[in-house]
Amino acid sequence: MMTRILIVRTSSLGDLVHMLPAITDIARHVAGAQIDWIAEESFAEIPAWHPAVHQVIPVAHRRWRKHWWDARTRQERAALRQRLAERRYDVVLDMQALLKSVWLVRQARGRRHGLDWKSAREPLASLFYDVRHRVEFWQPAIIRQRTLAAAAFGYAVQGPPDFGLQAITADVQVQPVALIMPSASRDDKLWPEDHWRQVFDHLQARGLGLRLLAGNAAEQDRARHLIQGRSQAEVLPRLGLRQVAGHLAQARLMVGLDSGLTHLSAGLGRPTIGIYKASTPVRTPLQGPAYTASLGERGQAPDAGQVMAAIDAALDSARDPVAPAVPAAS
Structure with missing residues (x-):
């Protein structure tokens, strides 16, 4: 049985690298995982390097925010909204817990997971999730990401981080x-x-x-x-x-x-x-x-x-x- 998963982690370069071991964990522990990932267009190559990522959905928030109401920006945002509306996910997992990531999470169809009020960098973001998880803030980013993914899918983090970059x-x-x-x-x-x-x-x-x-x-x-x-x-x-x-x-x-x-x-x-x-x-x-x-x-x-x-x-x-x-x- 396939489990459709949407990961929201848009930037920055280092943060996307830190996310890769959590993707490896999900692929190992969730049977039939089909993982899509929303990432900033400048860094969209990085998720695509991981063999467990089915498709990368690029966003251009850094570019859009400079010209939010321009015709081209409105068209691109509408296309993204339609693309997200066309697919229903079993789990939508926000790995950033920022208001800018919540904007994307709210456009996706599926059960929304994220950090709780005490764990999120921007606590207001936690109000928009269906399921909230407690993750210790002051710990290495890779451990934090792996712990959140494990909490969302109900497994225990095991072994050293595997970035999935063997290709x-x-x-x-x-x-x-x-x-x-x-x-x-x-x-x-x-x-x-x-x-x-x-x-x-x-x-x-x-x-x-x-x-x-x-x-x-x-x-x-x-x-x-x-x-x-x-x-x-x-x-x-x-x-x-x-x-x-x-x-x-x-x-x-x-x-x-x-x-x-x-x-x-x-x-x-x-x-x-x-x-x-x-x-x-x-x-x-x-x-x-x-x-x-x-x-x-x-x-x-x-x-x-x-x-x-x-x-x-x-x-x-x-x-x-x-x-x-x-x-x-x-």
Whole structure:
């Protein structure tokens, strides 16, 4: 018997990566699960990578909100409303508990599940669910998502998280390169240039070339400035998500600021070191099947020595695909 499920988790990139293990759990524990997923158009590729996702329903809330009453926006919203009205789900599960996600949940047909008043980031959202679940707020996002899914479908969370990204990592040849993510959406997340250069020296002394990710012209300029005068170092052109995932899967390890791509690296099973400066790793630590280290804390960035020590630990544990994660450190 088929169980039709609609997942509402629209953004952001890192949050969608954190959601993937819950999808694996649902597929394992719910007989005949057919999972649809509503996701922001910019990140719709990520749900599609998981083999248990039947179809991805893209939304463009980030684009729509800038021109909410334009004719094109109204047409696209009407098309989404009609698409959701055409199918009835056994379970509609809101994994965000925000008023913007409730707007989508209310258009879907089916029994609506979500977080209760004390668990939701925006408690008012809980008023719009048929079934409400209590999930501890201050715990890692992956655990929180897996716990909510387990509560909605009546099973117990078991085992380490499985991101379902084997199609990307299958038959990949790891190369002697370190992938670097030195840019961020906010300047207060940036790490000092001299720290980066010490880390680059260390990586190259360990025999690794450097590939830097950059998403726009300013990030390209910053990345080129950081590696100026270095051989065996390059700034990658702006790439699509699938291309970035391919580079991540091939890298010996990744070092990056707290960003969605750093979390994707961990989910792909690459040794990954995350640098936290303007955010806390308490709720969003790196998690994955290989070595991870979530270093720093809001207002207290790690120094270069801490990051280099984590690099050594990652490289020395690379033969062990299930090396334990290093807890958040300041």
